[in-house]
Amino acid sequence: MSAQAPVAPARTEGAATAAATFEPVIIGFTCNWCSYRAADLAGTARVKYPPNVRLIRLMCSGRLDPTFVLKAYAEGADAVLVSGCHPGECHYIEQNYKALRRFHLLQRTIEALGIEPGRLQLVWASAAEGVRLANEIARVTEEVRALGPLNWPAGNIVDIDSVNLDTAWEATGGDAGGPPEAPGGVNPDHAAQAAR
Amino acid sequence: MSPTARSSGKPKPAAKPATKATAPAARAGAKPKLAIFGAASCGGCDIAIVNIHEHILEVAAAFEIVLWPTIMDGKYSEIEAMEDGEITVTLVSGSMRTDETVHLARLLRRKSKLMVAFGSCASEGCIPGLANLSSRKQILDTAFSTTSTDNPEGIRPVWEYQAPEGVLHLPEFEPILRTLDQVVDVDYTIPGCPPESKQIWAALQAVVAALDGTGPLPPKGAVLGAGESTVCDECARKRDVKKIDHFVRIQQVASFDPEICLLEQGLPCNGPATRDGCGALCPSVAAPCIGCYGAAEGVVDYGARLMSAYASVIVATKPDEIDKVLDGIADPAGQFYRFSLAASLLRSSRTAWKSDGEQ
Numbered sequence: 001m002s003a004q005a006p007v008a009p010a011r012t013e014g015a016a017t018a019a020a021t022f023e024p025v026i027i028g029f030t031c032n033w034c035s036y037r038a039a040d041l042a043g044t045a046r047v048k049y050p051p052n053v054r055l056i057r058l059m060c061s062g063r064l065d066p067t068f069v070l071k072a073y074a075e076g077a078d079a080v081l082v083s084g085c086h087p088g089e090c091h092y093i094e095q096n097y098k099a100l101r102r103f104h105l106l107q108r109t110i111e112a113l114g115i116e117p118g119r120l121q122l123v124w125a126s127a128a129e130g131v132r133l134a135n136e137i138a139r140v141t142e143e144v145r146a147l148g149p150l151n152w153p154a155g156n157i158v159d160i161d162s163v164n165l166d167t168a169w170e171a172t173g174g175d176a177g178g179p180p181e182a183p184g185g186v187n188p189d190h191a192a193q194a195a196r
Numbered sequence: 197m198s199p200t201a202r203s204s205g206k207p208k209p210a211a212k213p214a215t216k217a218t219a220p221a222a223r224a225g226a227k228p229k230l231a232i233f234g235a236a237s238c239g240g241c242d243i244a245i246v247n248i249h250e251h252i253l254e255v256a257a258a259f260e261i262v263l264w265p266t267i268m269d270g271k272y273s274e275i276e277a278m279e280d281g282e283i284t285v286t287l288v289s290g291s292m293r294t295d296e297t298v299h300l301a302r303l304l305r306r307k308s309k310l311m312v313a314f315g316s317c318a319s320e321g322c323i324p325g326l327a328n329l330s331s332r333k334q335i336l337d338t339a340f341s342t343t344s345t346d347n348p349e350g351i352r353p354v355w356e357y358q359a360p361e362g363v364l365h366l367p368e369f370e371p372i373l374r375t376l377d378q379v380v381d382v383d384y385t386i387p388g389c390p391p392e393s394k395q396i397w398a399a400l401q402a403v404v405a406a407l408d409g410t411g412p413l414p415p416k417g418a419v420l421g422a423g424e425s426t427v428c429d430e431c432a433r434k435r436d437v438k439k440i441d442h443f444v445r446i447q448q449v450a451s452f453d454p455e456i457c458l459l460e461q462g463l464p465c466n467g468p469a470t471r472d473g474c475g476a477l478c479p480s481v482a483a484p485c486i487g488c489y490g491a492a493e494g495v496v497d498y499g500a501r502l503m504s505a506y507a508s509v510i511v512a513t514k515p516d517e518i519d520k521v522l523d524g525i526a527d528p529a530g531q532f533y534r535f536s537l538a539a540s541l542l543r544s545s546r547t548a549w550k551s552d553g554e555q
Contacts, residue, residue: 101508112527
């Protein structure tokens, strides 16, 4: 039983959760018609899946703007899970193909930016596939756990190791206040883990 | 009489153009002050300013230019000696690459009423921002130790050097390049690489009018000298198919249809995400838009918008087919963030900050 404030790894983790285990934060985008209902079904059926995933419901996986994915990384997520209706079964006919293409394009771009493709995952799940979705979430969680924390600094250059900007700044005779406070900041989960 | 002696020749109603013309003639000290500072830039923005042709004389008539290192002599010490807010307008045309540029940007911010991010470098990092794909070590290795550099002794820059006369300082290279608004508060942005000269003149006129009291001051944060839509809106090419089944690089095709959308012809064109204001100059001569006017209104992350746009019009639906189409985009990070990496949500590649400690 950990004392992490916002995202206490819940009972489902049970005894397996050692205090030192890295608990990834995964943002999961689900569609209203299939994958969110799959998650709902998993809940109704008492199928357990790791609490590391935070599900956000979109009307359709085609609504997934790549901005959402990049923002998740920039603001502390370790991975993003995109989920929607199976190909050919989209409620909006063919919008999940757009999600599929965005997923492929994003994977190439994030790889060029040094983010492992495994930190962006795509899972199709119909409304009847609660168990499948739960299993996939468990798989993704373990894969991301193996990758380790992302801890993207979001331009927070003060955070970048080995650079003491304060010293550099004073050397220039700079004005008071020093380097600016960076927006964004550190994932509180990671900060809590580092503290322990 | 309460006002100064200078105003005694003119009574109060002072809004006519004639009055405007005589006012600057009174004394140089009475004119609003203008500073133009380069930071990390190529100098193209300065050329673009001079390219407003004879209007530059009107700029000189309306402002006292206190700093413009590319064009004239000026001393940073004179800026330091100024009162806070003494400079009316400062245009910064470069990005923040060294601690020196950061220091000067902060100094100028303090001394200026209005701070303008002028051009792509200052507003979104531009081409120099692509250095954020590499670590400092990689950048210095490339600059000082590759075959194109004749440097047999392997000399590298040092930030501090003990010379017989004392300690010398070189501006220190910051770990990642930043945009102006990531360092100081910015009032206006004028996009473009470089901004179109007619747009520069329009923006300067707006500011001059506001100073004269003949026009409203644009709201803080406004983008001046550009439109609110996309380059596609300005582009004369026809786009009605809106489907792509392949991507090509421009050198792979002998010629393009002069009337049809370049994106529909498979050429990765950045028009769908790019702010209008340039007049769609590149697509009109069959060169794809590369995005120098920055993100269109309301776009949070330029590359994300462009990826979204491309993915929407590709026709492939099977993973292997999709990959085959996407193979045509040789350099995704460079394609989607050519001008805007430093201003994107991620700002840099992981390499830029992860391996910095190796230096």
